[in-house]
Amino acid sequence: MTLFLVGLGLGDEQDISVRGLDTVRACDHVFLDGYTSLLRTDLTRLERLYGKKVQIADRDLVEEHAERILEPAKLGKVAFLIVGDVFGATTHHDLVLRARKNKIDCRFVYNASILTAVGVCGLQLYRFGETVSLTFWTRTWKPTSWYGKLAANRRRGLHTLFLLDIRVREPSEEGLARGRKIFEPPRYMTVANAAQQLLQLWHERERVHQQFSGDVAPDTDEWPLVYDPDTMCIGIARVGQEDELVATGALRVLASADFGPPLHSLVMPGEMHAIEEECVGLLESASNLNTKTECMEHAKEQS
Amino acid sequence: MTLFLVGLGLGDEQDISVRGLDTVRACDHVFLDGYTSLLRTDLTRLERLYGKKVQIADRDLVEEHAERILEPAKLGKVAFLIVGDVFGATTHHDLVLRARKNKIDCRFVYNASILTAVGVCGLQLYRFGETVSLTFWTRTWKPTSWYGKLAANRRRGLHTLFLLDIRVREPSEEGLARGRKIFEPPRYMTVANAAQQLLQLWHERERVHQQFSGDVAPDTDEWPLVYDPDTMCIGIARVGQEDELVATGALRVLASADFGPPLHSLVMPGEMHAIEEECVGLLESASNLNTKTECMEHAKEQS
Incomplete structure (x- = not known):
């Protein structure tokens, strides 16, 4: 009959819309996307609010065994809950595609997303360029x-939003080697992690520029220097939650600032209009924050 | 004490979040932004749901007489309701700025926005470039x-979302001439209006290109041809509402297709990945729609 994709918003169980709540309560089966974002609440509270059992759908279920979601949707009403807005991730488009091929009606209940809640930093949404995703670097x-x-984005004076990596239920290398399903502890990239990655890449590019500082110019299309350690950026944490935190600082400051528990995002402003400068100027300074920066620490709190 | 900016989402009174509803019910004064977007419901239904009187805040009130909102927020709790998400419009940043300068605490309850709900068209959000706003052309x-x-955006293969003009409570030229406040009937730009504007500009650029088809090339930075009447686009209407409509067609087809009542948006896809092509391929064809295109007609229904 119907597959409802319901956005849950950015915080906890209270961020579902009235329409969303009515929809979920009317459904026969309720799945929760458990791997593309993070909800700051637990299953018990969701189940209490909905009066329904909620099944966690991990990547494996959605991408490899979607029929477990689609089969019941052929006969009745199924809700698939997504943290943030409905169409944040490719995998949800894929689910809709499969449902439609199975002649299952799809309905959407939209909700808040970091892509527009980022406006809390004082920058105008229509002046953001393409969104950028940062993934954890490994040794290799x-x-x-x-x-x-x-x-x-920088060349056009546009602001850039960095979405930071989330690693939930990632198979561990050890587990893969032994052919067993062992998962890494969840990891969430912090503002500091992101700033460090940006600084590391800046160092490498600067080295290239210095090497070529003689007759031969570096290929500036490939290796432009578009920021440096003094570039002012904005760190954002837990948007939409009680302890939402938005603070500014040079990249080198953000690289050692502790924004607390996940989720984090980073913004690099482009050219700012007067009102944007004024709004950003009223934000907290990241230099007032603590300076412990290990992403694993918060990850442990969450796991 | 506190100014709460509460997003109402894209549809009617049911799209407020549970948190938003609790917030509004706890407030002493409730204002509704009445000029940056359109809510498909009436004040009575909002007031019934909230159990509160709701005051419409027009542009004049928010931009010229913000103290009427801020003064009560110094003493108690004030909710300022915004259709869509909280930070869609510059004027809301400005309100927050004034509040903060008055040492009023600001809290935000985020909600759905067309900027991410546009994902319903089957394109990936992270592949959209800068958002573009189209305004009504006048004779002058x-x-x-x-x-x-x-x-x-086109040069980088990115998708483009066009936000279409809304004219609510615009002072009429006649009124301005007589020094009296007379307002134009509300107008909402349709997909057809937008497609016509794009086609008209394409014609002009083509004329320039033909003029210079000899030895002198046109300044292609100024006058690039980045689409033509056959460019496939996607029209979107009433996202988040029961009668949500998403349909594809060449620009020349969209220019005479009737997408029904407002609000409308237009999308011009850039390079599409396989899964995006598949998703877009399942959308309705705009050539199945009626072909009456007057924006005023729907505006009248709404006024």
């Missing part, structure tokens, strides 16, 4: 493809 | 500054 894999997007 | 004023933004 340091993706830098986001740099081109950032550079393009 | 035909702003085209959006073209540069569109061109920059």
Whole structure:
């Protein structure tokens, strides 16, 4: 009959809309997307509010065994709950695609997303360029493809929102080697992690620029320097929650500032209009924050 | 004490969040932003749900007489309701700025926005470039500054969301001439209006290109041709409401398609990935829609 994709918003169980709540209460089965974002509440409170059992849908269920969601939706009403807004992740488009191919009616109950709640930092939404996702670097894999997007935004004077990596139920290397399902503890990239990654890449680019400082110019399309350690950025944590935190600082300051528990985002402003400057000027200074920066610490609190 | 900015979402009174509803019910004064977007419900239903009187705040009140909102917020709790998400419009940042300068605590209850609900068209949000606003052209004023933004998005293969003009409580020229407050009937730009504007500008640019088709090339930075009448676009109407409509067609088709009552948005896809193509391919075809296109007609229904 119907698959309802219901956005839950950014905070806890209270952020569902009245329409969303009515929808969930009328459904026969309720799944919660458990791997593309983080809800600051537990299942018990959701179940109490809905008066329904809620099944956690991990990546494996949604991407490999979607029929477990779609089969009941052929006969009745199924709610698939998504933290934030409905269409934040590719995998949800994929679910809708499969449902429609199965002639299942799809309905959407939208909700808040970091992509617009980021306006809390005082910058105008229509002056943001392409959104950039940062992933955790490992010893062997340091993706830098986001740099081109950032550079393009910077060249046009646009603001950039960095969405920071979330690793929930990632199979551990040890588990993979032994052919068993063992998961890494959840990890959430912090503002400090992100700032450190940006600084590290800046160092590398600066080195290239210095090498070529003689006759041969570096390929500036490939290696433009579009920020430096003094570039003022904005760290954002737990938007939409009681302890929401928005603070500004140079990248080098953010790299050691502690924004507390997840989720975090980072903003690099482009050219600011007068009113944007005034709004950003009233934000807290990150130099007032503590300076412990280990992402694992908060991850442990959450796991 | 506190000014709460509460997003109402995209549809009617049911789209407020549970947190938002609790907040509004606890407030001493409730204002509704009545000019940056459109709520598909009436004041009576809002007041019934909230158990409170709701005062419409027009542009004049918010921009010129903000003290009427801020003064009561110094003593008690004031809710300022905004259709969509909280930070969609510059004027709301300005309100927060004034509140903070008056040492009034500001809290935000986020909600859905067209900027992310647009994902319903099947395109990935992270592949959208800068958002573009189209305003109604008049006989004497035909702003085209959006073209540069569109061109920059197109060059990078990014999707473009066009937000379409809303004219609510605009002073009429006749009224201005007589020094009296007379308002134009509300007008909402339709998908057809937008497509027509895009086609008209394309015609002008094509004419320039043909003029210069000899030895002298046109300044392609100023006058690039980044779309044509056959460019496939997506019209979106009433997102988040029961009669939500999403349909695809070439610009020339959209220019005479009737998407029904407001609000409308237009999307011009950039390069599409396989899954995006598949999702967009399942949308309704705009050539199945009626072909009456007068924006005033729907405006009358609303006024």
